[in-house]
Amino acid sequence: MLIRAVVGLVGFVALWSAAIPLFGVPNHVLPSPWQVAQQLIFLFERGNLLSHIQVTLMQIVWGFLIGLVLGIIAAIIFARIPFLERVSTPLILLLQTAPKIAIAPLLLLWLGLGAAPKIVLVAIVTFFPVMTAMLSGVKYINRSYIDLAKVLKLNPWQRFWHIEFPAAIPTVFAGATVATTLAMTAVVIGELMGANKGIGFLLATGQEDADTATVIAMVILLSVIGWAFYAALDYMRARMEARYS
Amino acid sequence: MIKLSGVEKIFGDGENAVVALAPVDVEIEQGAFITIVGPSGCGKSTLLRLIAELDSVSGGTIELGTTNKKRPVGFVFQDAVLLPWKTVAENIRFPLDTSGVPRSISDPKVEILIDLISLNGFENALPKQLSGGMRQRAAIARALADDPPILLMDEPFSAVDLMTRETLNDELLKIWQQTGKTILLVTHSIEEAAYLGTRVMVMSARPGRLRKTFDVDIPMPRSEDTKRDQKYLDLVHELRTMMREQGH
Amino acid sequence: MIPKIRAIGEYGLALALMLLAWWYASGPLAVPPYLLPSPQSVGTTLWSMLQDGELLPHLLFTVQNILIGLLVGTLVGVALAYLFYKTPKLADVVEGPLVILQTAPKIALAPLVIIWFGLGVTAKIILIFSLVFFPVFAGGLAGFRNIDSRMHDLAQLLQLRRSQRFFSIDLPAALPGIFVGVKIGAVQALVGAILAEWMSGSLGLGYLMTFAAATYKTPILFGAVLLTSLLGIFLHALLNAVETLILSWNIPDA
Numbered sequence: 001m002l003i004r005a006v007v008g009l010v011g012f013v014a015l016w017s018a019a020i021p022l023f024g025v026p027n028h029v030l031p032s033p034w035q036v037a038q039q040l041i042f043l044f045e046r047g048n049l050l051s052h053i054q055v056t057l058m059q060i061v062w063g064f065l066i067g068l069v070l071g072i073i074a075a076i077i078f079a080r081i082p083f084l085e086r087v088s089t090p091l092i093l094l095l096q097t098a099p100k101i102a103i104a105p106l107l108l109l110w111l112g113l114g115a116a117p118k119i120v121l122v123a124i125v126t127f128f129p130v131m132t133a134m135l136s137g138v139k140y141i142n143r144s145y146i147d148l149a150k151v152l153k154l155n156p157w158q159r160f161w162h163i164e165f166p167a168a169i170p171t172v173f174a175g176a177t178v179a180t181t182l183a184m185t186a187v188v189i190g191e192l193m194g195a196n197k198g199i200g201f202l203l204a205t206g207q208e209d210a211d212t213a214t215v216i217a218m219v220i221l222l223s224v225i226g227w228a229f230y231a232a233l234d235y236m237r238a239r240m241e242a243r244y245s
Numbered sequence: 246m247i248k249l250s251g252v253e254k255i256f257g258d259g260e261n262a263v264v265a266l267a268p269v270d271v272e273i274e275q276g277a278f279i280t281i282v283g284p285s286g287c288g289k290s291t292l293l294r295l296i297a298e299l300d301s302v303s304g305g306t307i308e309l310g311t312t313n314k315k316r317p318v319g320f321v322f323q324d325a326v327l328l329p330w331k332t333v334a335e336n337i338r339f340p341l342d343t344s345g346v347p348r349s350i351s352d353p354k355v356e357i358l359i360d361l362i363s364l365n366g367f368e369n370a371l372p373k374q375l376s377g378g379m380r381q382r383a384a385i386a387r388a389l390a391d392d393p394p395i396l397l398m399d400e401p402f403s404a405v406d407l408m409t410r411e412t413l414n415d416e417l418l419k420i421w422q423q424t425g426k427t428i429l430l431v432t433h434s435i436e437e438a439a440y441l442g443t444r445v446m447v448m449s450a451r452p453g454r455l456r457k458t459f460d461v462d463i464p465m466p467r468s469e470d471t472k473r474d475q476k477y478l479d480l481v482h483e484l485r486t487m488m489r490e491q492g493h
Numbered sequence: 494m495i496p497k498i499r500a501i502g503e504y505g506l507a508l509a510l511m512l513l514a515w516w517y518a519s520g521p522l523a524v525p526p527y528l529l530p531s532p533q534s535v536g537t538t539l540w541s542m543l544q545d546g547e548l549l550p551h552l553l554f555t556v557q558n559i560l561i562g563l564l565v566g567t568l569v570g571v572a573l574a575y576l577f578y579k580t581p582k583l584a585d586v587v588e589g590p591l592v593i594l595q596t597a598p599k600i601a602l603a604p605l606v607i608i609w610f611g612l613g614v615t616a617k618i619i620l621i622f623s624l625v626f627f628p629v630f631a632g633g634l635a636g637f638r639n640i641d642s643r644m645h646d647l648a649q650l651l652q653l654r655r656s657q658r659f660f661s662i663d664l665p666a667a668l669p670g671i672f673v674g675v676k677i678g679a680v681q682a683l684v685g686a687i688l689a690e691w692m693s694g695s696l697g698l699g700y701l702m703t704f705a706a707a708t709y710k711t712p713i714l715f716g717a718v719l720l721t722s723l724l725g726i727f728l729h730a731l732l733n734a735v736e737t738l739i740l741s742w743n744i745p746d747a
């Protein structure tokens with residue numbers, strides 16, 4: 001699959017370079033791959049690109065971790081106290097169906113243009129799939145494990161830590177893998193809507209200057225980060241699944 | 246008359262070639278009810294699929310010898326394969342709809358078929374609302390809808406409970422007698438094969454081939470009494486011994 | 494019917510609870526109005542904007558773009574998925590890069606689309622289209638590929654013509670998969686519409702937000718956020734309704 005992807009990508013770049021002279025596309029509309037690469041190097045050397053990447057990565061990682069932990073904690077609470085889950089289900093479904101982008105402007109208003117609103121936004125979009133996955137993992141656990149817990153006379157917390165929680169881990173990772181793309185989207189939205197640093201900020205300024213080379217370079221950069229992020233989580237998910245089943 | 250001459254089927258090639266069906270020569274007279282038994286993997290499904298032209302032969306020829314109907318064969322799959330988004334009536338009508346038969350002709354036809362398979366009252370039910378046996382009956386009705394002279398059935402009752410299965414057997418015999426179709430039916434049940442067939446074909450595996458054919462000398466119509474008929478019991482016994490020999 | 498009424502009641506209760514919390518924070522807790530305007534002030538602002546005819550054009554613009562983008566994205570997504578499904582060779586070549594694109598944040602295309610297609614409605618629809626296209630394509634392709642092979646046997650047995658085969662077997666069988674894509678696409682469509690309006694142009698709920706944020710008109714900002722949320726919830730409910738209507742056969746235990 002990876003080889004095919006690489007081959008396809010090379011083909012895509014070749015097509016892209018061939019199309020420009022072929023159709024006489026002006027430079028400012030579509031720069032060549034070469035120009036984009038040059039722009040990328042330029043930004044690295046002169047434009048402090050590394051620090052922008054760091055900012056974006058930091059926001060993703062922190063937001064993701066916070067969302068992950070909170071999602072797991074919420075699921076644990078809901079699993080232990082079904083009444084609470086019952087009561088808050090409509091509220092959660094409502095929040096889940098409401099588009100998260102709507103919250104972004106409010107976060108910018110409350111938290112300013114720095115990292116905080118992006119971290120919160122990423123945490124929010126990560127929270128829901130993780131919590132849902134964890135909860136369903138705990139709920140749809142194999143009956144015989146529950147029976148085992150009964151036979152061993154485990155108390156509820158023991159049952160949770162030794163049986164329900166480990167059993168739910170593969171599901172949590174599946175949820176987290178889904179969340180990676182949401183988290184990427186969230187950070188880009190946050191940075192496009194208002195920021196003074198980060199890849200999305202460069203993207204936005206690139207748009208204002210109609211600087212297609214920068215914009216395309218940033219899109220590619222984000223795609224690579226998104227893919228690496230997804231692949232990392234997917235790898236962990238596969239490892240977990242292999243270990244548990 | 247259906248005539249198979251040297252029909253064979255090989256899946257894959259080179260190292261991985263699997264002889265699913267070694268050359269088969271067989272003639273099936275019109276109006277016969279052929280039942281086919283044999284161990285798993287001996288090429289029963291393959292044989293039916295070749296006759297239906299769902300797969301193409303690797304060698305030999307198949308003559309269906311029927312009138313030039315557009316669709317000479319009806320096929321009943323192991324499980325019903327109804328279109329889940331269509332109601333029972335729509336599923337049965339599907340072959341008619343797709344060959345442009347107007348509703349004024351197809352609707353009464355469907356009504357008769359629904360009567361025949363006793364699904365009255367379920368015309369507008371979706372497949373998911375039916376039991377396995379009911380679905381299978383609907384599938385049989387669909388196979389009959391545009392009145393093909395040949396009916397191929399691949400283990401049609403294997404997903405059905407025993408009581409329903411016996412009822413369906415009798416219904417099928419009734420349909421066969423009323424319509425005079427040529428039927429080829431694959432089954433894993435030796436009793437079913439002996440009860441339904443005018444001829445029982447026994448196949449064996451590795452490579453899949455036709456081992457022996459038994460003419461069933463038991464008069465129609467058959468009924469519960471048939472199952473105590475000495476000829477029937479002898480045939481079942483003989484078939485069973487044969488199957489056991491080849492390590493069923 | 495009873496569970497349905499109960500669900501509506503529960504949602505109503507959840508909404509009321511949120512409203513109450515909002516009111517409590519802005520009133521008794523005295524959070525400053527430039528950070529959190531009261532529900533009443535947001536309500537009256539929205540109402541007066543509606544009466545002045547200032548609100549509807551923005552709302553309709555957003556809704557119109559979403560619907561057009563969703564429709565075109567779905568049609569093209571399904572068509573291309575079918576093409577890929579029918580020509581495995583093509584899929585072999587192009588699917589590799591598509592896998593990478595699938596995990597890429599497509600919303601990052603927004604600036605590029607704006608540069609290329611300007612500040613008007615075209616750019617917005619194109620952005621929404623490209624956001625909808627991907628999930629529908631992926632869902633449709635999975636749907637087509639998961640069709641029970643015996644349905645193909647049936648099609649061949651009945652010697653269906655190409656169009657008969659598409660409309661009476663392939664398309665309905667792939668519909669559940671397509672619908673998964675459309676649902677994801679609808680969320681993306683809303684995100685794309687709002688973001689594009691935020692970044693350029695002078696119409697739409699997204700524009701209303703950025704305008705309000707820039708001029709510190711917090712009640713308008715909250716109103717736009719509220720409307721966007723409601724629009725999202727409405728879109729979700731609408732698609733669910735369509736799903737139960739046309740995919741009831743696919744939902745066990747009717």
Ligand SMILES: Nc1ncnc2c1ncn2[C@@H]1O[C@H](COP(=O)(O)OP(=O)(O)OP(=O)(O)O)[C@@H](O)[C@H]1O
Nearest residue numbers: 256257263265284285286287288289290291292453
């Ligand atoms: N599409 C295929 N590709 C490769 N091998 C196949 C294919 N279809 C069938 N075979 C092989 O051909 C042989 C005969 O298969 P077939 O399905 O006809 O057996 P069968 O008698 O119907 O078995 P069963 O009683 O289990 O249904 C088997 O060894 C099977 O593995």
Ligand SMILES: [Mg+2]
Nearest residue numbers: 289290291399
């Ligand atoms: Mg078989």
